[in-house]
Amino acid sequence: MNTIEQIFSEKKVTYYFDAEFSYMEQLIAKENVVILTDENVFQYHAGKFLGYRVVRIAAGEQHKNQSTVDRIIKELIVLEADKTTVLIGVGGGVVTDITGYVAAIYMRGISFGLVPTSILAMVDAAIGGKNGIDVGLYKNMVGTIHQPDFIFYDHSFLQSLPVKEWINGFAEIIKHACIADALLFSMLEKHTLHEFQADETLLAELIEKNVAIKNAIVTRDEFEKGDRKLLNFGHTIGHAIENIHGLPHGFAVSIGMAAACNLSEQISNLHFTEAKKIIMLLAKYHLPVDIETEHEQIFDILKMDKKRSNNAIQFILLEKIGKAVIKPVSLDVLHQHIKEIV
Numbered sequence: 092m093n094t095i096e097q098i099f100s101e102k103k104v105t106y107y108f109d110a111e112f113s114y115m116e117q118l119i120a121k122e123n124v125v126i127l128t129d130e131n132v133f134q135y136h137a138g139k140f141l142g143y144r145v146v147r148i149a150a151g152e153q154h155k156n157q158s159t160v161d162r163i164i165k166e167l168i169v170l171e172a173d174k175t176t177v178l179i180g181v182g183g184g185v186v187t188d189i190t191g192y193v194a195a196i197y198m199r200g201i202s203f204g205l206v207p208t209s210i211l212a213m214v215d216a217a218i219g220g221k222n223g224i225d226v227g228l229y230k231n232m233v234g235t236i237h238q239p240d241f242i243f244y245d246h247s248f249l250q251s252l253p254v255k256e257w258i259n260g261f262a263e264i265i266k267h268a269c270i271a272d273a274l275l276f277s278m279l280e281k282h283t284l285h286e287f288q289a290d291e292t293l294l295a296e297l298i299e300k301n302v303a304i305k306n307a308i309v310t311r312d313e314f315e316k317g318d319r320k321l322l323n324f325g326h327t328i329g330h331a332i333e334n335i336h337g338l339p340h341g342f343a344v345s346i347g348m349a350a351a352c353n354l355s356e357q358i359s360n361l362h363f364t365e366a367k368k369i370i371m372l373l374a375k376y377h378l379p380v381d382i383e384t385e386h387e388q389i390f391d392i393l394k395m396d397k398k399r400s401n402n403a404i405q406f407i408l409l410e411k412i413g414k415a416v417i418k419p420v421s422l423d424v425l426h427q428h429i430k431e432i433v
């Protein structure tokens with residue numbers, strides 16, 4: 092196990108890498124902990140939670156809502172959780188997002204830690220303090236920015252993670268490489284998904300690199316006034332595709348990244364060989380890079396984008412692999428190019 096500490100404005104977060112869940116009881120007495128997890132994670136890993144109070148929620152994004160939060164709060168009251176309780180979220184991004192939110196509001200705030208169990212949560216969702224829930228179709232509409240006390244990485248949880256969820260998580264890993272780290276990009280080119288699944292040392296290195304990238308971006312701009320927006324690379328068109336086609340998030344973001352590369356070629360001087368390399372890397376990790384779609388429908392959704400101002404959308408584009416920029420792209424230009432980029 093190795094630990095690092097990351098200072099955010101509000102608190103210091105300790106990261107336990109390469110750790111074993113059983114070590115948790117040396118950090119906090121079991122009787123002070125309530126575990127929050129979902130049915131899938133519980134099903135495969137119930138043995139790890141023996142002796143803990145556990146609150147279980149149904150798995151899936153459709154349960155990331157206020158009624159789940161209400162139910163959790165009622166259970167916490169029944170379990171007599173109080174200001175000394177530490178809430179520990181063990182699960183994918185849905186569980187880590189809900190845990191942070193409940194911990195921020197229960198009794199006006201209790202301590203919490205996260206044990207991410209999906210690749211996406213390990214490299215992205217658990218990091219940076221954003222939490223919250225969806226309201227109907229509006230994703231992450233309600234929430235806070237509130238850092239956990241610790242994030243704890245136990246790779247053994249990944250043994251039960253479905254392959255589709257591995258691929259989903261790799262979309263965000265490739266995103267990190269594209270926007271901030273050309274060396275990470277080369278590492279991904281050199282290896283395969285299967286190698287990362289099979290080699291725990293390699294996987295640990297990959298996860299720690301991604302945590303460092305996200306931490307560096309978040310600490311520069313914790314409250315998303317500037318650089319944190321770079322993390323939205325591929326998400327503008329990705330969200331439109333996700334809405335229309337109901338694809339898993341990572342798959343839609345992958346198509347969004349391919350589209351943003353095409354747009355970057357046109358307007359931010361990304362060399363076509365680099366755009367091609369990115370598209371090949373996405374495909375190598377089994378991610379889709381295009382889709383048969385209604386371009387006008389995508390454009391209609393983009394017009395409503397919350398990053399829009401003065402008839403332009405703030406797009407995250409690449410100048411080269413490892414260097415992203417935020418550029419306004421006018422709706423006219425976007426309309427003109429939409430058929431070539433998606």
Ligand SMILES: NC(=O)c1ccc[n+]([C@@H]2O[C@H](COP(=O)([O-])OP(=O)(O)OC[C@H]3O[C@@H](n4cnc5c(N)ncnc54)[C@H](O)[C@@H]3O)[C@@H](O)[C@H]2O)c1
Pocket residue numbers: 129131132135150151152155182183184185186188208209210211212215216217218219220221222230231248249250251252253256259
């Ligand atoms: N807060 C942030 O900064 C941030 C960043 C990115 C994404 N997110 C959020 O994260 C969520 C997506 O995260 P996700 O992809 O992890 O979704 P998820 O939590 O729904 O997990 C995906 C699926 O994998 C299952 N699962 C998770 N770990 C498992 C394991 N070890 N074994 C077996 N099954 C397992 C879950 O039960 C679920 O069915 C979205 O709600 C998104 O908004 C938040």
